[in-house]
Amino acid sequence: MxxxxxxxxxxxxxxxxxxxxxxxxxxxxxxxxxxxxxxxxxxxxxxxxxxxxxxxxxxxxxxxxxxxxxxxxxxxxxxxxxxxxxxxxxxxxxxxxxxxxxxxxxxxxxxxxxxxxxxxxxxxxxxxxxxxxxxxxxxxxxxxxxxxxxxxxxxxxxxxAQPLLTAVERQRQLLLDWRRGLGPAGAPDQRAADCGLTPRETAVLLLLTDALTADAIGRRLGISVRTVHKHVENLYRKLGTRDRVGTVLRAQRLGLVPSPGPAGAGTRSS
Incomplete structure (x- = not known):
């Protein structure tokens, strides 16, 4: 080949x-x-x-x-x-x-x-x-x-292939931590699917919740800042929000990300 x-x-x-x-x-x-x-x-x-x-x-x-x-x-x-x-x-x-x-x-x-x-x-x-x-x-x-x-x-x-493996591994870790922080197996996935979120958009949402900048999210996921902005725009559209703070609050109310406090703290690896 x-x-x-x-x-x-x-x-x-x-x-x-x-x-x-x-x-x-x-x-x-x-x-x-x-x-x-x-x-x-x-x-x-x-x-x-x-x-x-x-x-x-x-x-x-x-x-x-x-x-x-x-x-x-x-x-x-x-x-x-x-x-x-x-x-x-x-x-x-x-x-x-x-x-x-x-x-x-x-x-x-x-x-x-x-x-x-x-x-x-x-x-x-x-x-x-x-x-x-x-x-x-x-x-x-x-x-x-x-x-x-x-x-x-x-x-x-x-x-x-190494950068591709790295990008997928970072997403795997984010999704595993996300699952552990949000209850029974399958429940977080179903809530995200009900909102029409792709796994990649879910990963971006998790990092938005951590107050990372678009540049930092891009470095973490191995994607360009432009691609990050595209995912953020999709999140706004799918969750019916207009800014980052509103998006995070909406996601918390929907059970898509952990709410603030001890129960949701420290669930994602760096």
């Missing part, structure tokens, strides 16, 4: 993901597209804090998930340890995607992790695609393939 076509496909999937109301579906959606455009056969995505002993590991396709489900604690520990990427990225601030073969050199094929992946997934190579802003632990995706190592084009495509 040519780089321009691959990027167009990844962008289209990212846009679709930003309209997905269920945060738990976002990473699987992106992971499938990332595997395709980067020449992979399976992807493990690690969206939460994780270590060798704990943390969420999501996998696509389902066949790969079934194979990894059979691993014992030792095998899962090796997978979570993320060799050789944890050591590679811990050495500095560089978050450029790299394959295990390039990061570890000749030691990779004979490593316990490579042997484990060969036995469980029948793959030989891994491509690390970290979220650019992740520090410790490093979060992101691992793309797997059999046969030859990932090419320079595959690495270029992975690097181009």
């Amino acid at each position: 040519r780089l321009d076509r691959a990027y167009e496909r990844m962008t289209a999937v990212a846009v679709a993901a930003l309209h997905e109301r269920r945060p738990e579906r976002l990473w699987p959606m992106l992971a499938r597209a990332l595997a395709d455009v980067c020449g992979g056969e399976a992807v493990v995505h690690k969206p939460d804090d994780w270590s060798e002993s704990e943390g969420t590991i999501g996998t696509v396709p389902d066949a790969a998930a079934a194979e990894l489900a059979r691993l014992d604690d030792t095998g899962l520990g090796l997978l979570r340890a993320g060799y050789p990427f944890a050591l590679h990225y811990a050495a500095g601030a560089d978050r450029t995607p790299v394959s295990a073969q390039r990061a570890a050199g000749r030691t990779w094929p004979d490593s316990p992790t490579a042997r484990l992946l060969g036995e469980t997934l029948d793959v030989d190579h891994v491509l690390g695609v970290p979220l650019p802003e992740s520090t410790a632990p490093i979060t992101g995706c691992l793309v797997y393939r059999a046969g030859t190592d990932f090419t320079d084009d595959h690495l270029t495509m992975a690097e181009r």
